[in-house]
Amino acid sequence: MKCRIIIYGYINKGFNGQLVGIEAQIRSGFPGFDIIGLPDNSIKESRERIKAAMRYSGFKVPQQRILVSLSPAGVPKAGSSLDLALGMSIALARAEKPEKDLPEVKIMLAGELRLDGKTVSAPYSYGAIECARKNGCNYCIIPGEKDQKHPDPHVFYADSFLKAFWYVSRIAENPESVLEPQILPEPGKKTIFSDVLGLKAEKLCLTYAASGFHSILLFGPPGTGKTLLCSKLHLLLPEHGDKEVEIIRRIYGCAGLEVERPQEPMSRTVPHDCSLAQFVGGANTRSPGEGALSHGGVLILDELDKYSKKLIEAVRDTYDRGSTASSKSGELITYPARFIMSANMNPCSCGGLGKDEKVCTCTALQIQNHWNRLGKAFIERFDIRIPVPEQNTLELMGEEILPDSAYTDMVALACDRQKKRYEEFPEVSYNGQVRLCPAALRKLVEEFELLKKMQGESGGTRNVLGTVVLARTIADCEDRDKVGEEDIRKALDMRKYGTGDYYWRRVSFEHI
């Protein structure tokens, strides 16, 4: 953060209104949420609403004791207009403590929150803006529509808590930047790879993953862009059809959530401290967990080696079954959960393996243990496992970046071919899903034969299947009916890491 954010709220009080200073502190102790500074019942009641709105917006509400102080302390305060400011002060209190002598920026936020994190329109905002100006606030954030623009460049409209947070964090980074024309990614026009330099082979592998619904594991030293790549996979997936949309709506409905654009495949990142109940669902109620909420989309496992063994097992079981299962008071509760995994991790525990200037200090055994922790069986479920090497940024400067359509067209083409191939199997739409339906395997007899001819009977069942379906996808992406030896070779190349003693080797992906 480049400056210290001071949060103010606003309450209606006569014509001039009243600005309220808001400070939040997260303290250790029993979980709780106290508001001091003469709040009335309507403000006290807002606590649950704010927590719900924050959670819905993807913020983690602190499990410790939250203390929020309103000033001036002697003036009684009432109304729901403080919601947005209270929530923001908690969100900021969680962020890292800024250094002391940073310049101060005062932001006034006024508005009530709904449980789903949206803001409720505020007729009092004119008064609030005027009051903030008089009291020396630098910026104002008030409820409003997405594209609404205020004539004063210091006033922003936010239709949700998340959008308000976006403004506050941009102001904190660089107060000047927000005064420039706002560039928010427009829905429906998401950039996929056009903001990622280089990594051509990796981008192509992600396209294969999306085309055939294959799970992908990217590994490499820190800072090579593997997390960014992982987060792009769902953007490559084709839009869902009506049947799938219906299923996704129902799953989210069970969780009490509404999906704005259910036809767009989603991605969910599993937090490292995710509990089993959070993943498979049925924590306190019978609602779905992360696994089911990723249905039809991508489950992101960031820094794969940091998850507990138990959670990895749960992910694996769910992935194999294509559904979650939990029991609650003797009842079995299941939800569909057919997702692809997009995972990343360091190639070794020191992170130096594969880095040019840094020497890996791990022994061969340590590297082996690093991978073995995940288990060979789990790693084999990733049809694609590729290294993400460091790039020479200077070399990339003049590089031409392919338009996103070059990748999405390939996915669309491959999807069409697969749809026709698996017409008679309702549960299979992609090559990567044939493992869920053994009957569909007969569609790939020729490919199995070819692999057998090339490498004999060796390789476990899962490995053979993984290679065959991936080779099939590669041929589909290139619009070919027959899988050739070259496709099989490419597929074998993309999955040789991690299950043998082959962890890192700078390979050229020229032939991919």
Ligand SMILES: [Zn+2]
């Ligand atoms: Zn190392």
